[in-house]
Amino acid sequence: MAVKVLIPTPLQKLTNEQATLECSAGNISELLESLEQSCPGIKARLCDDQGELRRFVNFYVNNEDIRFLEGISTSLQDGDEVSIIPAIAGG
């Protein structure tokens, strides 16, 4: 599935300063592998040694946090938009 991935500033050094990438993946887990293929090193930034997403990394598929969906098994459709966002303080 061809999806669009929004890359946060802290990772743009690994994407040749690109803020968006096109990727082909059937779910988030595959997306991580696919990103690693095109931007070596990026997976280690997003996942810990056990391969789990780091605790300050948020993934959204079409504006929905994947923790409200099926986590890294969340499936992707053609044209989906995946956003990678660091945790943000607020108020």
Place this chain on the structure above:
Amino acid sequence: MTPTLSQLKTSATCTALKCKECGAEYELKATHVCEMCFGPLEVVYDISALKRTVTRETIQAGPNSIWRYRPFLPVLTEQYIDVGTGMTPLLKSHRLARQLGLKNLYIKNDAVNMPTLSFKDRVVSVALSRARELGFETVSCASTGNLANSTAAIAAHAGLDCCVFIPADLEAGKVIGTLIYSPTLMAVQGNYDQVNRLCSEVANTHGWGFVNINLRPYYSEGSKTLGYEVIEQLGWELPDHIVAPLASGSLFTKIYKGFQEFIEVGLVADKPVRCSGAQAEGCSPIAKAFKEGRDFILPVKPNTIAKSIAIGNPADAVYALDIARKTNGNIESVTDAEIVAGMKLLAETEGIFTETAGGTTIAVLKKLVEAGKIDPDEKTVVYITGNGLKTQEAIQDAVGEPLTIEPKLDSFERALERSRTLDRLEWQPVLV
């Protein structure tokens, strides 16, 4: 240009940004996330320089604002923005304390903080001072309302362009209280977490200074002043217990950091301070994790009248949980009805009209006392962080109505008699 002696004394206290997770260090630029592990970045200070140069006397000789703590704040020049923020009253509570059965209760009243009546003026004063140093011409934020008011107001004062993002369903007071300063105001059709995500995406592509995104390490340091001021106002002493609202968890962790820094620099004698947090039940991911013994949160979709603290995916939750646990504090949540009752209780006993976040904090204070989790003798400080005039919708059906009378003495007498009868009826266990 040769720096003056006073600049030398105060200007070189912060040295780097450091990842709270992996310890990687970065220059003091506009960035908030570790490139290696995505952990949040925090400002590092030269503690030995602070020990050499800062005393109680140098602080007391400073301005009557947060800038008296200038060496502990992350600005490099003396060109900071001082709009009188901070040094809000710390009141010894008598009536509320008696009602709750506490002997040593204090209220830190940021409902009257300047210029926009919430604690956010502290963080924004610092963030925009740093934004100007970093050369930003446009500043921005994602906000549940108070931050929008503060960013728009202080940007106006500083002559910075301003674009603010809020959820579209905010209280009218917070919308008008932002628009009056003429920023660009984006009302996003979504909840705060969605606004935040959008702003992160905007921050990736626009060269703006987002106070709570790429300026966050500087911004969040402003909250430490709520710790410093309480120490100073208690006569250079730490409290035994604090109760503060939890939204992202940033305020809570920075009050704690403020206490620790003053201990480390030798400005106050060390002693344990219990740190307890307050959430609204309709958005209580941190309270739930605390109760269930988890060290991570599960995000929620907020549904509460306490909109200013309705953050379903709180960034500093893990640190807030850690602090509450290691200080023997608690994190508790209360219903919307308890929040309204908390607002009324504070108003009727202390004359302070707080917003829903303050109602949440008072209601949690009450709940903790009733559960025996606050000792009556503990020197307890409760943090009131916002003003009730901004969230009138939450309270308008719970405060009654004025007695409308004719401009005649007998009309007044009849109305007075009637109101006294109603008062008496309220005290009776059954309706008559």
